[in-house]
Amino acid sequence: MPELPEVETIVRQIRSGFEGLRILQVEATPARIFQNISPAEFCDALRNKRLQQVWRYGKFLCWKTENFFPVFHLGMSGIFMNNPALSLYPRHIHLRFAFENGKNLYFQDVRKFGKVFLYTDKPDFNRIGIDPLSEEFTLLKFRKLLSLSNKNIKSFLMDQHFVAGVGNIYANEALFLAGISPLHKANKIGRQKTEKLFRAIKKVLSEAIDRFGTTYSAYRTVEGTTGGNQNFLQVYQKNGEVCPVCGTVIRKTIINSRSTFYCPKCQR
DNA sequence: TCTGACCTGCGA
DNA sequence: TCGCAGGTCAGA
Numbered sequence: 153m154p155e156l157p158e159v160e161t162i163v164r165q166i167r168s169g170f171e172g173l174r175i176l177q178v179e180a181t182p183a184r185i186f187q188n189i190s191p192a193e194f195c196d197a198l199r200n201k202r203l204q205q206v207w208r209y210g211k212f213l214c215w216k217t218e219n220f221f222p223v224f225h226l227g228m229s230g231i232f233m234n235n236p237a238l239s240l241y242p243r244h245i246h247l248r249f250a251f252e253n254g255k256n257l258y259f260q261d262v263r264k265f266g267k268v269f270l271y272t273d274k275p276d277f278n279r280i281g282i283d284p285l286s287e288e289f290t291l292l293k294f295r296k297l298l299s300l301s302n303k304n305i306k307s308f309l310m311d312q313h314f315v316a317g318v319g320n321i322y323a324n325e326a327l328f329l330a331g332i333s334p335l336h337k338a339n340k341i342g343r344q345k346t347e348k349l350f351r352a353i354k355k356v357l358s359e360a361i362d363r364f365g366t367t368y369s370a371y372r373t374v375e376g377t378t379g380g381n382q383n384f385l386q387v388y389q390k391n392g393e394v395c396p397v398c399g400t401v402i403r404k405t406i407i408n409s410r411s412t413f414y415c416p417k418c419q420r
Numbered sequence: 421t422c423t424g425a426c427c428t429g430c431g432a
Numbered sequence: 433t434c435g436c437a438g439g440t441c442a443g444a
Contacts, residue, residue, distance in 0.1 A: 155438050184426090211439080228439055229428080244428080263427045265439060303421080312440080319438050368438060369430085388438095409423070411436080 154226040156211060156285070156317030157360035158371050158379065162232050163208045165374035169234060170249075170257055174202045175217070177250040185227075185246060185261060189270045197270055198222065198249070209277045210316025216274070223275055227265030229370045233258050238376035262370060281314045284353050289315070294350045298338045305341065306334035307408045309353075318353065321366055321388045324413050326352040328387045333419045334405075334412045359384070387413040 154162070178198045180191035189197070201217035208214065213224040224230070236242060236258050247259035247268070259266075269275075281297070282289045297314045298305075308314055309323040318326070327334050329352035332345055341349065360366055365379030368389070372378060386396055391404035395415040405412050 158438070225439085227427095228437070241429085261427095262429070263437090263439095265427065267440090307421090310439090321438055366438070371438070408421090410439095 154211065154230065154365070154371055155319035155322050156208075156283075156357050157322070157363075157381065158365035159208050159211050159213050159226065159317075160285075160361050161365045161373055161379065162226075163206050163213060166213075166232060166257065167206045169255065169374065170203055170251055171206050172203065173255075174200065174252040175249050176200065176252055177248075179248040179250075181246045183246040183261070183264055185230075185264055185266045185268050187267050187269050189268075194222075194268065194270055203251075208283075209275075210280055210283050210312060211319070212275070212277065212280075214275060219272065221271040221274055223269040223271065224259070225267040227261060227263065227267065229263040230259065230261040230266035231370065231372050232374050233260060233372065233376055234374050235376050238372070240370075257374075277316070280312055281316045284315050284317055285357060289354075291347060291350050295343075295346055298341060298346060301338040303338050304334060304407060305332060305336045305338045305349075306410075306412055308338040310408070310410070315353070317357070320410050320412075321368070321385070322353070322356050322360065324388045325356045325386060327419060328413075328415060329356060331418050331420070334407055334414050336420075387415065389413065 175198050178195040180195050182191050197220055203217055205216035215222045241262050244262045245258050245260045249257045301308050306323055309318045330349035360381040363380035364373050366381040367378035387402050390402045393402050398417050400415055400417040403416055
């Protein structure tokens with residue numbers, strides 16, 4: 153599910169609603185989402201710890217508490233919510249954090265592709281690529297990364313070891329905006345198109361954050377509302393519809409086992 | 421570099 | 433009943 157804009161939306165809402173508060177109680181189900189710790193140990197470790205900081209790297213959602221750094225990856229269907237009454241799948245709620253102000257924060261993951269980690273040191277994400285909304289993500293570095301890869305550009309964008317945070321929806325949208333075929337080799341993209349793509353990535357992600365993410369199916373904000381960016385998608389899931397730029401019919405193909413949508417005329 | 425596996429729910 | 437879905441990883 154969630155790509156960078158959805159995770160950023162969740163980060164901002166957890167920050168505004170829960171940052172600075174003490175966690176009084178943690179409850180967990182024995183789901184397979186816990187990676188480097190058991191559910192019971194996770195709950196014990198975070199009980200009576202203050203949630204000091206919330207941030208994001210790529211699609212990873214990070215917390216800092218006293219002594220610990222819980223890290224969450226939302227997989228395809230993970231969401232945080234503050235009101236379980238709004239849950240469509242209450243039996244898939246795997247974590248509950250009870251805070252000192254009486255409010256609760258819940259983690260729900262229907263498909264259980266999400267991951268929960270607990271670290272004692274701040275995670276450095278040195279095996280993951282550059283976050284495209286960070287200052288580190290420069291045109292120069294993007295050019296360098298592209299030159300290293302013989303993959304098609306769609307697979308390159310979705311490979312978190314190069315750029316961290318872009319998934320299927322935003323890879324499709326950024327390539328459309330930049331006018332680049334998803335099958336174009338990453339290391340064969342010219343200077344002008346590279347710059348266009350660089351700007352397109354930042355634009356589609358930033359605009360999606362402004363609209364609280366894209367709700368295609370399961371994603372909801374912490375408040376339980378849908379995102380708004382699905383109303384502004386140009387090609388994702390638009391196969392058979394006409395290109396908003398040239399009127400050509402949008403096509404769907406499969407690249408690396410993932411549905412890929414593009415305009416055969418605008419994207420070359 | 422590509423495919424299948426991990427999961428569950430939904431719509432055709 | 434089958435195919436597909438905002439992701440990632442191991443193994444061929």
